Amino acid sequence: MTVPPVLKSPLAKSLKVALIQLKAGADKAANLAKVTKFIDDAVKTSTIGSLDLVMLPECFNSPYAVDQFRNYAELIPSGETTSILSELAKKHGIYIIGGSIPELAPEDNKIFNTSLTFSPSGEIIAKHRKAHLFDIDIPGGITFQESVTLSGGDKATVFKLGDFGNVGLGICYDIRFPELASIASRSPNNSFAMFYPGAFNTTTGPLHWHLLARSRAVDNQLYTVLCSPARDVGGSGYQAYGHSLVVDPFGKIIAEAGEGEEIVFAELDKDVIPKVREGIPVHYQRRFDIYEDIVGEGKVKVSDL
Numbered sequence: 001m002t003v004p005p006v007l008k009s010p011l012a013k014s015l016k017v018a019l020i021q022l023k024a025g026a027d028k029a030a031n032l033a034k035v036t037k038f039i040d041d042a043v044k045t046s047t048i049g050s051l052d053l054v055m056l057p058e059c060f061n062s063p064y065a066v067d068q069f070r071n072y073a074e075l076i077p078s079g080e081t082t083s084i085l086s087e088l089a090k091k092h093g094i095y096i097i098g099g100s101i102p103e104l105a106p107e108d109n110k111i112f113n114t115s116l117t118f119s120p121s122g123e124i125i126a127k128h129r130k131a132h133l134f135d136i137d138i139p140g141g142i143t144f145q146e147s148v149t150l151s152g153g154d155k156a157t158v159f160k161l162g163d164f165g166n167v168g169l170g171i172c173y174d175i176r177f178p179e180l181a182s183i184a185s186r187s188p189n190n191s192f193a194m195f196y197p198g199a200f201n202t203t204t205g206p207l208h209w210h211l212l213a214r215s216r217a218v219d220n221q222l223y224t225v226l227c228s229p230a231r232d233v234g235g236s237g238y239q240a241y242g243h244s245l246v247v248d249p250f251g252k253i254i255a256e257a258g259e260g261e262e263i264v265f266a267e268l269d270k271d272v273i274p275k276v277r278e279g280i281p282v283h284y285q286r287r288f289d290i291y292e293d294i295v296g297e298g299k300v301k302v303s304d305l
């Protein structure tokens with residue numbers, strides 16, 4: 001078999017990230033003030049040098065509750081959360097992956113669970129609407145039906161993170177569907193990381209959080225970065241699992257939070273992806289004579305904002 005030349009690293013220079021694991025409550029103004037403080041603190045106290053990117057968890061400005069999403073929903077881009085994150089990105093000259101917020105779509109009055117990414121000049125460079133809604137029922141464990149009030153997005157999201165390269169974005173339950181990460185990692189998208197703001201819970205978190213993060217990383221030989229809310233110990237609402245983490249393309253966890261409020265720092269090393277792809281070259285060993293290639297030009301709906 002002819003061996004193709006080794007792939008150029010899809011991560012052009014190493015990326016320094018901070019994950020903000022915070023607890024959101026019912027007071028939206030307090031949630032937004034907390035986010036502002038945590039981002040300021042992450043920039044000031046970074047243990048890995050000057051940060052390139054800060055990431056927030058799923059639903060960081062509202063409770064994670066089906067009957068609350070509409071009350072907290074905002075228009076994008078005119079809502080207050082969008083303006084605050086844009087200003088913070090500009091102030092610190094960093095990328096911000098803005099977790100997710102409930103979004104009100106004025107054209108049809110639907111509510112989406114939406115993640116925005118901001119450039120260091122404060123522009124929105126990506127918008128992902130959670131595609132797979134979290135509808136599950138585990139007797140004695142957890143029942144949750146996002147689809148009671150939310151609608152699902154209809155596109156995969158891949159975008160250019162400036163000079164670093166391309167990345168993919170999904171939200172929480174989206175991680176259970178390997179297709180989004182495949183679309184991001186493979187040609188023509190060639191992403192170096194999948195980012196998932198997520199709020200697993202204390203039933204499915206211990207079972208699957210690390211397993212899914214490591215699986216998507218190994219399947220696609222890229223970094224996976226998951227940012228969770230902190231656990232609300234003693235609270236009566238949804239109990240997030242915590243454990244925000246970064247997994248490298250070998251499947252190794254290189255940074256991980258506990259359960260409380262915390263900032264986690266990690267450096268995504270540009271040299272790791274070529275090493276894993278040279279050593280285990282699955283990128284050219286696929287057998288499209290046996291199964292269908294789901295990825296490729298014209299086959300996938302990718303978000304263009």
Ligand SMILES: NC(=O)CCC(=O)C(=O)O
Nearest residue numbers: 134172173199200201204
């Ligand atoms: N917010 C979510 O989508 C939760 C997903 C989850 O907990 C799971 O097990 O999947």
